[in-house]
């Protein structure tokens with residue numbers, strides 16, 4: 001492969017944000033069957049997350065290992081135009097980090113599922129781990145907060161248990 005034409009380069013760029021990829025559909029079908037409800041491709045959020053679960057304050061990115069430069073067997077920098085590709089992957093990774101940070105600051109949990117984690121031998125374990133993580137997040141975000149003293153019930157939990165002098 002020689003130098004890329006602008007057209008080829010553009011195709012590469014547009015692949016990165018592509019929707020409805022097979023790995024993404026695997027995750028979506030799983031979540032739906034498990035009873036999770038979500039929105040897809042929410043453009044109002046940084047990075048247009050693949051899946052948004054508002055009740056869980058969570059966004060999920062289903063990332064292709066090649067384009068997002070995952071540290072795994074599926075990712076290998078092409079042997080031609082190496083400098084071009086290395087710069088490109090570095091930019092993609094920097095952008096991912098920036099987007100995750102922004103979402104985190106907005107109060108979202110950011111979960112990343114990698115394409116290689118959805119391949120046959122690991123797929124079920126990955127999906128089950130995802131469900132477990134969502135359940136944990138739900139507990140974290142919906143735990144009953146102690147009510148301030150004097151607001152209805154006698155005392156807030158915890159205070160009542162303190163030893164008396």
Ligand SMILES: [Zn+2]
Nearest residue numbers: 065070072116
């Ligand atoms: Zn990978």
